[in-house]
Amino acid sequence: MRRILLCCVAVLVCLTAAGCCNRTELDELGITAATGFDRDGDDWEMTYQVIVPSASGASQGGGSAGGGSQPSVYVFTTKGKTIREAADLGYTENPRRLYFGHTEILVIGKGAAETGIEQILDVYFRNIDARETVLVAVTDGKASEILRKMVPPEKIPGTALAELLRKQDNNSSYFPVVNVFEIAQKLVSDAQTVGVPEIIVTDGDGKALESLDVNKTTSPPVKMKVERLGVLHLNRLVGYLNRDESYGIAWLTNQVKGSTISFSCSGADANSKNGTLRITSAKTKVTPVRAEEQHYNMRVETEASGNLLMEFMCQEDLSKPDSIRAIEKAAAEEIMKKIQMGWGASQKLRVDLPGFADKIHRKDPKAWKKLKNNWSEELSRIELDIHVKVKLERHGLIKKSFDTLLNQNSGQE
Structure with a gap:
């Protein structure tokens, strides 16, 4: 009985002694x-x-x-x-x-x-x-x-x-x-x-x-x-x-979340951006494609969708399917340019910013063993086969640009 009491006392002492001795207020x-x-x-x-x-x-x-x-x-x-x-x-x-x-x-x-x-x-x-x-x-x-x-x-x-x-x-x-x-x-x-x-x-x-x-x-x-x-x-x-080059890498590495693409109207100067597409979703898939010997190129497949709820000063009539396709094509071309700019900048620095090495390693480990020792030189040989598909989901409340409507009213007078 005495032993039991001593054990209980020892447990109580340990419990009361245990505290936050190393606490930080x-x-x-x-x-x-x-x-x-x-x-x-x-x-x-x-x-x-x-x-x-x-x-x-x-x-x-x-x-x-x-x-x-x-x-x-x-x-x-x-x-x-x-x-x-x-x-x-x-x-x-x-x-x-x-x-x-x-x-x-x-x-x-x-x-x-x-x-x-x-x-x-x-x-x-x-x-x-x-x-x-x-x-x-x-x-x-x-x-x-x-x-x-x-x-x-x-x-x-x-x-x-x-x-x-x-x-x-x-x-x-x-x-x-x-x-x-x-x-x-x-x-x-x-x-x-x-x-x-x-x-x-x-x-x-x-x-x-x-x-x-x-x-x-x-x-x-x-x-x-x-x-x-x-x-x-x-x-x-x-x-x-720079910003455009970094933006191209974002597309190439599937990191575009929300964004805006400015494009030129049909028949307009390439430097004149009169249309804006708000990107709501984007997905890019990069696949290594075997070329001659152990050399690889990259097939880039990008799909994007967006809304034409910003500026649009082109002459196209958005009620016509051909006009919608022209806008989608113009936006796709702009995305392709940005991807090429980003990859070109990465090649100039002789670095693999898009992570192509990891993709080749996963697809063909034997080929990667031969390529990794001279990877910086191999980067200069890689070419991109880019395919971009853009879908226009919404085009706003009016079918024609406000500039077109003003010109029509002026002609009627």
Whole structure:
């Protein structure tokens, strides 16, 4: 009986002793919205954009209990021989433990991207607080400069930058977004290449907002925008694609979600774009086709559908099937041009941005063994056999352009 009582007492002591001895209170955490990576010689420069809870709460209508005019984030930069050392040195000037579970975006500066990002990826896959779904962007300057700029009217710039990438991806598809996991996955694939959106700052002079008129309408002195697609091969930045070239790669890699295609009217100048088709769905299939010896070409089959609910200043009568087919053909030709531009830019950089290597490897492993050692040279030989089919689903409320209707009424008078 005594033994039973002693056992019960021991269990009760253990239960009362067990507690959250390693707990961390919320007011001890510094929640980061964005992280920047730069290189200064052999050192890493880490920049953190940390949310100020009191200020962000007040800015969302929480009364005056918060920060008034206090900034919603604060930004600081540390330097170290390794990323971990730079992060630890942050505690010399930051009273809170950095928490990366809510980080929205990583910005990699030009110096770090050109030196190599393998250490960045290693840190993110080892850190239990970090998420591999964080979006990634590059910049032609320093990441610290990007994170120190505000993005009106949003209160948290890091979140605004991530939303900027997502919105343009969903509505225009010019620069497909990519996260940490996808970058690692593509860099270790046979193609070993990935595209990352580039963020730049335009019209920046560092001044405060200036009033434009008597009603105190303001315009931000600096603007954030997605400018190009940075191309990472192996682990380094090797070049950029402009908007049209990046858009072509998006079509070629089946990453077009919502987008807009401008086309020329029948018989009009090719540079004159008078019609706009809003793409609502798109699908691209790429199939390796065996040519002579071990050489491969690519058959590209693209299907897209859209609505003619934007501008249309052509003379065609949309009640006639021939006019519908002419519009579909014109839009298909524009898509073909963009695909060719994207592939041409990838060939010029001697990188496999569309991921053709992985497709050949899956279809013909024996052929890939012979091709992979000289893959950069083989890329210059690959030709695309492009087939695009566009379907016009809706053409709006009127059958003819308003310009045509005006001309008809003028002729009757």
